[in-house]
Amino acid sequence: MADAERIPGFATLSIHAGAKPDPTTGARATPIYQTTSFVFDDVDHAASLFGLQAFGNIYTRIGNPTCAVLEERVAALEGGTAGLAIASGHAAQVVVMHALMMPGDEFIASKKLYGGSINQFNHSYKNFGWNVVWADPDDISTFEKAVTPKTKAIFIESLANPGGIVTDIEAIATVARKAGVPLIVDNTLATPYLCKPIDYGADIVVHSLTKFLGGHGNSIGGMIVDAGTFNWSRDRKYPMLCEPRPEYSGMVLHETFGNFAFAIACRVLGLRDLGPALSPFNAFLILTGIETLSLRMQRHCDNALAVAEWLSQRPEVAWVSYPGLANDKYSALARKYVPKGSGAVFTFGLKGGYDAGVKLVSNVKLFSHLANIGDTRSLIIHPASTTHRQLSDAQKVQAGAGPDVVRLSIGLEDRNDIVADLEQALTA
Amino acid sequence: MNHDSYPDSYIRGILNTVKTIAMVGFSPKENRPSYFVFKYLMERGYRVIPVNPGHAGKEVLGQKVYASLPDIPEPIDMVDIFRASESALPVVQKAISLKPRPQVVWMQLTVRNDEAAALAEANGMKVVMNRCPKIEYGRLSSEISWIGVNSRTLTSKRAHTLGKGVQRMGLTHDTVQGGTTAATDIAQKKP
Numbered sequence: 171m172a173d174a175e176r177i178p179g180f181a182t183l184s185i186h187a188g189a190k191p192d193p194t195t196g197a198r199a200t201p202i203y204q205t206t207s208f209v210f211d212d213v214d215h216a217a218s219l220f221g222l223q224a225f226g227n228i229y230t231r232i233g234n235p236t237c238a239v240l241e242e243r244v245a246a247l248e249g250g251t252a253g254l255a256i257a258s259g260h261a262a263q264v265v266v267m268h269a270l271m272m273p274g275d276e277f278i279a280s281k282k283l284y285g286g287s288i289n290q291f292n293h294s295y296k297n298f299g300w301n302v303v304w305a306d307p308d309d310i311s312t313f314e315k316a317v318t319p320k321t322k323a324i325f326i327e328s329l330a331n332p333g334g335i336v337t338d339i340e341a342i343a344t345v346a347r348k349a350g351v352p353l354i355v356d357n358t359l360a361t362p363y364l365c366k367p368i369d370y371g372a373d374i375v376v377h378s379l380t381k382f383l384g385g386h387g388n389s390i391g392g393m394i395v396d397a398g399t400f401n402w403s404r405d406r407k408y409p410m411l412c413e414p415r416p417e418y419s420g421m422v423l424h425e426t427f428g429n430f431a432f433a434i435a436c437r438v439l440g441l442r443d444l445g446p447a448l449s450p451f452n453a454f455l456i457l458t459g460i461e462t463l464s465l466r467m468q469r470h471c472d473n474a475l476a477v478a479e480w481l482s483q484r485p486e487v488a489w490v491s492y493p494g495l496a497n498d499k500y501s502a503l504a505r506k507y508v509p510k511g512s513g514a515v516f517t518f519g520l521k522g523g524y525d526a527g528v529k530l531v532s533n534v535k536l537f538s539h540l541a542n543i544g545d546t547r548s549l550i551i552h553p554a555s556t557t558h559r560q561l562s563d564a565q566k567v568q569a570g571a572g573p574d575v576v577r578l579s580i581g582l583e584d585r586n587d588i589v590a591d592l593e594q595a596l597t598a
Numbered sequence: 599m600n601h602d603s604y605p606d607s608y609i610r611g612i613l614n615t616v617k618t619i620a621m622v623g624f625s626p627k628e629n630r631p632s633y634f635v636f637k638y639l640m641e642r643g644y645r646v647i648p649v650n651p652g653h654a655g656k657e658v659l660g661q662k663v664y665a666s667l668p669d670i671p672e673p674i675d676m677v678d679i680f681r682a683s684e685s686a687l688p689v690v691q692k693a694i695s696l697k698p699r700p701q702v703v704w705m706q707l708t709v710r711n712d713e714a715a716a717l718a719e720a721n722g723m724k725v726v727m728n729r730c731p732k733i734e735y736g737r738l739s740s741e742i743s744w745i746g747v748n749s750r751t752l753t754s755k756r757a758h759t760l761g762k763g764v765q766r767m768g769l770t771h772d773t774v775q776g777g778t779t780a781a782t783d784i785a786q787k788k789p
């Protein structure tokens with residue numbers, strides 16, 4: 171194949187996509203453009219930038235060259251048309267919904283989601299008049315039944331936090347297509363190294379970059395990726411995209427920006443007006459993390475499988491929920507959607523219940539007891555005594571945070587050391 | 599030429615050779631895509647001549663608007679068609695009869711007419727369909743990367759600024775293609 175037509179592989183894109191040598195200094199690593207604002211060439215250039223007639227930099231709340239490298243990098247890895255970097259994974263979700271929903275509208279969400287997202291959808295969104303309707307990813311018909319004329323989107327996680335759940339993206343994409351609404355997939359736990367939701371019909375991908383993409387537990391960040399697949403003008407249901415915008419002298423964003431109009435709408439209507447911009451310094455740290463994503467993610471998965479297998483043989487352990495285990499309920503879906511590995515976040519149950527959970531997190535010496543996932547370090551949490559403490563016992567069980575449940579995020583340490591720490595903590 | 603996907607080298611070759619572009623279906627309204635493209639390409643050093651019978655004789659950004667291609671009193675390198683796909687064939691027929699004959703027919707994003715393309719190619723012209731020259735210029739110069747768009751190019755070579763301020767870049771540095779966005783194809787398959 172001619173060199174010009176070769177398509178680079180995932181590891182190459184992880185290092186190079188978006189990161190060209192700086193045009194003025196020649197700097198090869200991506201510079202941290204730690205500046206609020208950018209000078210205009212002249213008055214006419216300023217007018218073109220503000221009118222969205224020219225590509226360029228104005229003010230870091232709207233865009234920044236370091237953040238832009240991160241945007242292009244993640245968009246390229248996901249196979250999307252454009253990205254929008256944002257202050258956190260939660261901010262990504264708000265800005266996506268802001269572009270799609272009007273007060274009184276509904277969206278359907280999988281009830282197997284990160285607990286923080288369940289809170290955001292159930293409570294915070296009420297103030298905007300955005301109504302969530304929950305569906306069960308283990309029964310696709312619940313998504314079909316939830317569709318109403320007010321439905322504007324469907325939201326799922328590919329691998330769902332607290333882990334151990336693989337969502338049937340393609341089946342839910344079919345429901346979304348029939349309903350004429352975009353499918354949003356939170357791909358935080360899988361990362362594009364393990365799964366590319368756009369290949370299965372996702373129209374929008376969101377990330378908490380805080381986790382495996384950044385990968386080193388040092389920066390909060392989020393990302394919105396536009397797949398470029400959704401026709402925003404067909405049913406005229408999305409006024410942010412298909413109607414003339416008074417903010418931009420009557421411009422119609424879908425008509426003007428074609429298959430990356432959604433990312434532009436999130437930037438010039440969402441990020442610009444709501445304001446959750448990512449710091450360029452965080453963008454730099456996350457970019458550096460992404461350069462080693464393929465190496466790290468594979469090691470995360472290999473370590474996690476070894477730990478899950480080891481735990482499932484232990485007398486103290488009642489059950490292990492990891493789709494990479496041969497007899498797991500999600501094993502078939504895992505082989506389809508995450509063939510290289512089932513991620514590094516999963517839960518298991520202790521026969522000793524609540525007290526055994528508290529004892530385990532107190533006894534570990536290498537694992538860190540904290541509320542994050544996706545770090546180089548191995549992490550542990552006992553949800554019943556921490557994140558889910560305020561719920562009743564029945565609610566805890568429903569949320570997958572029963573008294574016996576422990577969640578792990580397996581890091582990149584030597585496998586023997588990870589297992590040894592769990593062993594001493596279980597038997598101490 | 600396969601009109602479903604173009605090698606970057608083909609598009610870069612066109613944008614690096616043409617100097618004078620006639621824009622058929624130009625709108626003088628500032629919020630219309632054709633106006634954006636018109637202004638952007640002029641700022642990148644192209645001579646762009648607007649064509650629209652409804653506005654013939656007017657001047658927009660210092661350029662006179664012509665009613666039709668044969669009215670333009672100077673040689674044209676490329677005809678950019680901002681019209682519905684059905685209207686592309688008569689525009690191509692007119693372009694072919696120009697002397698000298700333009701080297702390139704370019705149909706905007708969403709505009710595709712295979713009959714018109716075949717006719718232009720049979721007459722020795724290069725054809726691009728369903729693409730926007732502003733987006734393609736932005737992609738290959740890396741300018742579009744500033745707004746988070748996947749330029750689908752990788753390079754270890756520094757881009758050259760156009761000299762008029764730092765926020766305008768040229769097309770002289772070479773790139774390799776950086777991964778696919780199958781998006782347009784997927785969109786076409788989705789009902």
Ligand SMILES: Cc1ncc(COP(=O)(O)O)c(C=O)c1O
Binds near residue numbers: 259261380381543
């Ligand atoms: C799957 C998932 N989505 C979204 C978020 C929220 O991301 P952030 O903490 O960056 O706002 C998290 C955080 O734990 C998560 O695990």
